[in-house]
Amino acid sequence: xxxxxxxxxxxxxxxxxxxxxxxxxxxxxxxxxxxxxxxxxxxxxxxxxxxxxxxxxxxxxxxxxxxxxxxxxxxxxxxxxxxxxxxxxxxxxxxxxxxxxxxxxxxxxxxxxxxxxxxxxxxxxxxxxxxxxxxxxxxxxxxxxxxxxxxxxxxxxxxxxxxxxxxxxxxxxxxxxxxxxxxxxxxxxxxxxxxxxxxxxxxxxxxxxxxxxxxxxxxxxxxxxxxxxxxxxxxxxxxxxxxxxxxxxxxxxxxxxxxxxxxxxxxxxxxxxxxxxxxxxxxxxxxxxxxxxxxxxxxxxxxxxxxxxxxxxxxxxxxxxxxxxxxxxxxxxxxxxxxxxxxxxxxxxxxxxxxxxxxxxx
Amino acid sequence: xxxxxxxxxxxxxxxxxxxxxxxxxxxxxxxxxxxxxxxxxxxxxxxxxxxxxxxxxxxxxxxxxxxxxxxxxxxxxxxxxxxxxxxxxxxxxxxxxxxxxxxxxxxxxxxxxxxxxxxxxxxxxxxxxxxxxxxxxxxxxxxxxxxxxxxxxxxxxxxxxxxxxxxxxxxxxxxxxxxxxxxxxxxxxxxxxxxxxxxxxxxxxxxxxxxxxxxxxxxxxxxxxxxxxxxxxxxxxxxxxxxxxxxxxxxxxxxxxxxxxxxxxxxxxxxxxxxxxxxxxxxxxxxxxxxxxxxxxxxxxxxxxxxxxxxxxxxxxxxxxxxxxxxxxxxxxxxxxxxxxxxxxxxxxxxxxxxxxxxxxxxxxxxxx
Numbered sequence: 067x068x069x070x071x072x073x074x075x076x077x078x079x080x081x082x083x084x085x086x087x088x089x090x091x092x093x094x095x096x097x098x099x100x101x102x103x104x105x106x107x108x109x110x111x112x113x114x115x116x117x118x119x120x121x122x123x124x125x126x127x128x129x130x131x132x133x134x135x136x137x138x139x140x141x142x143x144x145x146x147x148x149x150x151x152x153x154x155x156x157x158x159x160x161x162x163x164x165x166x167x168x169x170x171x172x173x174x175x176x177x178x179x180x181x182x183x184x185x186x187x188x189x190x191x192x193x194x195x196x197x198x199x200x201x202x203x204x205x206x207x208x209x210x211x212x213x214x215x216x217x218x219x220x221x222x223x224x225x226x227x228x229x230x231x232x233x234x235x236x237x238x239x240x241x242x243x244x245x246x247x248x249x250x251x252x253x254x255x256x257x258x259x260x261x262x263x264x265x266x267x268x269x270x271x272x273x274x275x276x277x278x279x280x281x282x283x284x285x286x287x288x289x290x291x292x293x294x295x296x297x298x299x300x301x302x303x304x305x306x307x308x309x310x311x312x313x314x315x316x317x318x319x320x321x322x323x324x325x326x327x328x329x330x331x332x333x334x335x336x337x338x339x340x341x342x343x344x345x346x347x348x349x350x351x352x353x354x355x356x357x358x359x360x361x362x363x364x365x366x367x368x369x370x371x372x373x374x375x376x377x378x379x380x381x382x383x384x385x386x387x388x389x390x391x392x393x394x395x396x397x398x399x400x401x402x403x404x405x406x407x408x409x410x411x412x413x414x415x416x417x418x419x420x421x422x423x424x425x426x427x428x
Numbered sequence: 429x430x431x432x433x434x435x436x437x438x439x440x441x442x443x444x445x446x447x448x449x450x451x452x453x454x455x456x457x458x459x460x461x462x463x464x465x466x467x468x469x470x471x472x473x474x475x476x477x478x479x480x481x482x483x484x485x486x487x488x489x490x491x492x493x494x495x496x497x498x499x500x501x502x503x504x505x506x507x508x509x510x511x512x513x514x515x516x517x518x519x520x521x522x523x524x525x526x527x528x529x530x531x532x533x534x535x536x537x538x539x540x541x542x543x544x545x546x547x548x549x550x551x552x553x554x555x556x557x558x559x560x561x562x563x564x565x566x567x568x569x570x571x572x573x574x575x576x577x578x579x580x581x582x583x584x585x586x587x588x589x590x591x592x593x594x595x596x597x598x599x600x601x602x603x604x605x606x607x608x609x610x611x612x613x614x615x616x617x618x619x620x621x622x623x624x625x626x627x628x629x630x631x632x633x634x635x636x637x638x639x640x641x642x643x644x645x646x647x648x649x650x651x652x653x654x655x656x657x658x659x660x661x662x663x664x665x666x667x668x669x670x671x672x673x674x675x676x677x678x679x680x681x682x683x684x685x686x687x688x689x690x691x692x693x694x695x696x697x698x699x700x701x702x703x704x705x706x707x708x709x710x711x712x713x714x715x716x717x718x719x720x721x722x723x724x725x726x727x728x729x730x731x732x733x734x735x736x737x738x739x740x741x742x743x744x745x746x747x748x749x750x751x752x753x754x755x756x757x758x759x760x761x762x763x764x765x766x767x768x769x770x771x772x773x774x775x776x777x778x779x780x781x782x783x784x785x786x787x788x789x790x791x792x793x794x795x796x797x
Contacts, residue, residue, distance in 0.1 A: 109600045110571060208473070238472045239627055240673050243755065247735040247746050254766065265600040272737035272744060292761050295740025306602060307740065353741055373654050375633050376715040376757075 068134040068226040070098040070121065070259065075130035077116055083128065090116045092283040093130070098227070098261060103253045105270035106263045108280035109306070115231070117280070118263050122229055123147045134226050147226060152219040154232040156211035160204040164195055167203055168217045175222070189217045192252055209241050216245075220252060227259040234269060246272055267307050279303050295351070296412075301419045304349045310379065310390040313355060317348040319415060324348050327385040329364055334410040335424025344417040352379060352390040354412035357397060363405035366391075371400055382406065436463045437498055437511075437588040439484065439621055444493035446479055446645075453479040455645040456493070461621045463588070466612070466637030468653060469625040471668055476645040477625035481591045484623060486510045497588070510589070513582035513620075517594040519574045521566035521581075527573075528553075528562040531580045538585075552580040555614055572603035583618060592624045596631070608634055629671040633657060641668040663709055663786040672714040672744060672755040679708045679781075690729050690749045697725060698776040699790045708789060711780040717756035718773045719745065727774040729754075736764040747772060 077091040086092055091113040098104055106114045119125040120132060123144035131140045139147050150171070159167055168186045177185075190196045193213050198206065203214060212233065219228050234242050250273065253260055262273050270277050271291040278288045279302075287299040298304035304312030317324045317331070319340060324331045326348060340346060357368070357380045366382040371393065378393040384406060391406055415422045439461045446454035454476050461467050469477045482488040483495065486507040495503045502510060513534075521530050531552055535545045553559050556576040566574050575595060582590055596604040612635060615622050626632060632639050632653055639657075640650040641664075649656050649665045660666035667674045678689035682705050686694045694700075717729075731747035731754070743762040747754045747770070756772055764770065781789040 109602055239629070239671050240472065243672055243744075246737065250735045250737065251766070265602075267601055268739060271739040291738050291740035293740075309601075309605060311602075351741075372634055373636075374630065375654075375657055376713070 068259070069100045070227060071131075071133040072096045072098075072117075072121075073131040073133060075117075075120060075127045075132065077113075077120060077125065077127045077129075086283075089128070089283055091120070091127070094285050096278065096285060096288065098259060100259055101257050102259055103250070103273060103275045104259075104261045105274035105277045106261060106280065107265070107267060107270040107277050107306075109265055112280040113283040114263050114280050118229055118231060118261070121227070121261065122149050122151060148224065150219040150222055150225045150228045152215050152228065152230045152233045154235045156208065156215045156236070157218070158203045158211045158214050161202065163200055163202055164190070164206075164214055165199045167214050168195075168199075168221050171218055171222050185221055185223065189221050192220075192255060193217050193248060209237050209245075212236055213245070216249070220256060220258070223256070225258065227261060230260065230262040232264050232266075233262070234266075242269075249273060267309070271307070279306065281306070297421065298349065298414070299421045301347060301349060301416050304351070304414070308351055308353075310352055312349045312351045313389045314416070315348050315350075315384075315387050315389070317346055317415075319346060324413070324415065326387065329385055331364075331408060331413065332410045333413055333415070333424070335427050337415050337422055337424050340415070340417055340422060345419070347416045347419075349414040349416055350408050350412060352392050354409040355389060355391040356407050356409075357382070357391045357393045357400065358405045358407055359397070359399075360401075360403045360405055363407035366404055366406045368400055368402055368404050380404070435588075435619075437621060438462055438496075439589060440494075440496040440499075441480075441484070442494045442496060444483055444490045444495065446483060446488065447491040453645050454483065454490070457645075457647050459640060459647060459650060461623065463621055464616075464619050466615045466622045466624060466635060468632045468635055468637055468639040469623060469642055470627075470629065470632045470639050471642030472627055475642040475668075477642055478593055479645070480642070481514075481593055481623060481625060484589065485512045485514060485591055511585075511587045512589045512591065513585045513587040514591045514593065515575075515578050515582045515595045517597045519571065519578055519598060521574055521577050523565065523567050525565075526563050527558055527566060527569070527577050530566060530577050531558075531584055534581060534585045548584045548586075549580075552584045555583070555617055556580045557610075570603065571599050572607055575599060575607070579614070583614070586618075586620070588620055590618070590620045590622050592622065594625050594627070597627075612636060629657070629669050632669070639669075641665045643668055659788075660780065661788050663711060663780075663782040666711050666780055666782075670711075670713055672757060674711045674713060675717060675752075675754040677710050677749075677752055679710050681705050681708065688727070690752060692728075694727055694776070695725075699779060699781055700776065702790045703781060703783075707784055709782040709786070711782060712774060712778060714744070714755040714757040716775060716778040717747075717754060717758075718775075719756060719758050719762065719770055720773070722773045722775055724775065724777075727776055729772040729774065731770050731772050733764040733766055733768050733770060735766060736762055738763070745770075 072094050075094045076089055078089045080088050083089055108114045120127050131138055165186055168189055169182050172182045190199050264270050277294055279286050281302045287303045294303055294307045301314045315326045317326045319337050322333045322336055324333055366384045368380050368382050370381040372379045380391045380393050382389050382391055441457055441459045444457045471477055483490055486505055494501055531549045532545050553562055556579055558576055561569055566577055636653050639653040640647045643664045649661050657669050680687045684696050686696050686700050729749045731749045734746040734748050737744040738761050742759050745756045783789045
């Protein structure tokens with residue numbers, strides 16, 4: 067087990083990269099603490115898989131170093147780094163029993179037989195595989211096979227870290243709930259550093275204590291799920307986290323007021339440091355933008371109401387801008403004309419995409 | 429895209445069954461689907477969604493039963509002779525052709541006049557926001573744009589039946605959200621019968637239309653999507669249409685008393701008062717289980733926290749209650765230590781009551797959401 071440091075890493079797939087746009091991973095500096103549960107979250111093409119491959123040793127970075135504790139492993143092979151990986155699709159030996167599959171990574175490392183049996187039993191119990199231990203893997207369902215893959219990743223107690231690459235892709239929604247909570251329990255029981263790569267915010271947020279959000283080759287925010295939700299450091303994070311994501315509207319700021327077109331929106335802080343020539347935007351999550359009857363807030367046109375079962379979401383037009391807003395349970399009649407109320411405590415101001423810290427919160 | 433109002437089609441599946449070897453993949457399914465409707469097939473992997481679509485398309489022939497289009501039997505007719513378009517989970521395009529030629533390909537095969545092809549391709553590209561990419565090759569586009577290309581190709585055919593088999597499953601979360609938001613508009617602009625397979629209850633709700641819930645090859649219920657969600661007629665349907673999974677406990681009613689499998693007794697009030705004595709399954713969705721006291725008479729459950737998953741805006745709290753494992757979806761951030769004891773509250777008017785055969789016995793439907 068180890069603390070993993072990414073020391074000013076950057077990677078380009080081109081032999082002689084020039085500008086930053088030729089880098090798949092721009093400069094990343096990050097420390098993964100021993101025993102932490104991390105998620106690496108971002109859309110396809112954001113560089114998360116490249117970063118994962120750098121950690122596992124499949125890709126050697128163009129610049130920077132990777133340290134396990136204080137040891138430089140930049141030039142070490144995957145095997146020498148002592149990392150376990152779980153992939154999107156099950157990697158299982160069909161002709162072996164479940165027990166043999168789980169024992170395989172340990173036997174390869176010449177772990178004594180009793181220790182193997184003990185560890186396999188423990189992992190099987192944690193993953194609820196005990197009852198199928200003696201069965202051949204061949205005829206098991208896809209989700210059981212993926213559980214075996216997880217087990218094979220988890221079985222070695224001495225690994226520096228376990229990397230999960232979209233491990234729940236093949237799993238049905240109902241089983242995802244089970245496996246996600248199982249993974250959390252495993253993390254607690256086994257005290258292993260886990261890094262979970264995904265594009266799925268629910269998986270990332272529910273699994274990890276700390277989420278690293280990547281966009282366009284760079285880390286745009288690292289934080290707890292709560293921080294990413296409450297204070298997105300970048301408009302991309304606001305958009306990417308949350309379903310639907312944060313509303314982002316161009317605006318100008320004067321004192322404690324933001325103007326979206328002619329509409330004045332109250333702020334609870336001032337932003338004297340905004341500077342000139344920057345793109346200024348206002349961010350508000352739909353959870354804090356509430357629809358009401360006409361005449362109770364900013365006038366809006368309701369374009370559509372989505373019934374999500376446990377909540378309703380309104381898609382509205384405010385002076386030519388499209389927003390999503392929440393509909394309180396008490397508002398039963400939603401017509402074409404409505405009002406919007408924004409909770410000033412949750413209105414954020416962004417300059418060129420980056421969150422600006424205001425002053426003088428009451 | 430033009431709405432072909434003059435051309436209406438009704439597709440009927442009449443007691444359709446499909447056996448493959450010793451296994452039955454589809455069990456006596458009857459469905460009536462109309463032009464201009466979106467029909468969601470909701471069910472887990474292997475519940476029969478793809479098998480049913482293949483029967484609708486004519487890719488497979490049913491073992492028993494009939495398939496009718498506008499009243500005439502097409503059961504034995506091959507897919508080439510039916511008016512069908514399909515979009516799959518795996519994104520399929522011609523890599524060497526431009527986006528324009530990808531969309532145009534079925535029309536070229538059909539030998540349509542050049543001007544007609546041009547106009548249909550432009551319409552479909554506009555609808556799916558592909559206009560800027562028409563000269564590009566699909567593989568140079570994002571996954572979302574690639575799947576938009578496949579969708580556009582399915583639409584230009586102006587087929588009577590468009591089958592979409594988990595079309596968003598291979599896309600990133602956000603792309604999925606974006607495309608899903610547009611799909612109802614795309615469907616409305618067409619006029620075909622759309623059939624859309626998904627494993628996700630949330631996706632069915634967002635798409636709206638009508639939903640057929642599938643379980644082990646059977647359609648358990650078919651109706652307007654919000655109604656199937658709020659008024660499941662049996663336990664299976666309620667389970668298929670719940671994510672997080674439906675919480676279930678057992679209750680035995682005798683006179684005015686209800687004994688719960690979670691321990692404890694309650695008075696037979698609300699939905700419980702209306703049903704005869706007997707044993708019931710009590711189903712309730714995660715967002716109806718509260719960790720804060722609720723007004724009125726609540727069922728209280730003494731629970732231990734197994735895991736708390738925090739999304740930032742809400743928390744999924746997995747609870748052990750006796751032998752049961754429940755999920756509570758509660759607003760805000762709840763940091764709860766595993767193993768800690770909590771009390772969970774359940775409004776008895778928010779539950780579904782199913783009899784021993786799994787049929788809906790009673791529920792406060794309007795409130796159960």
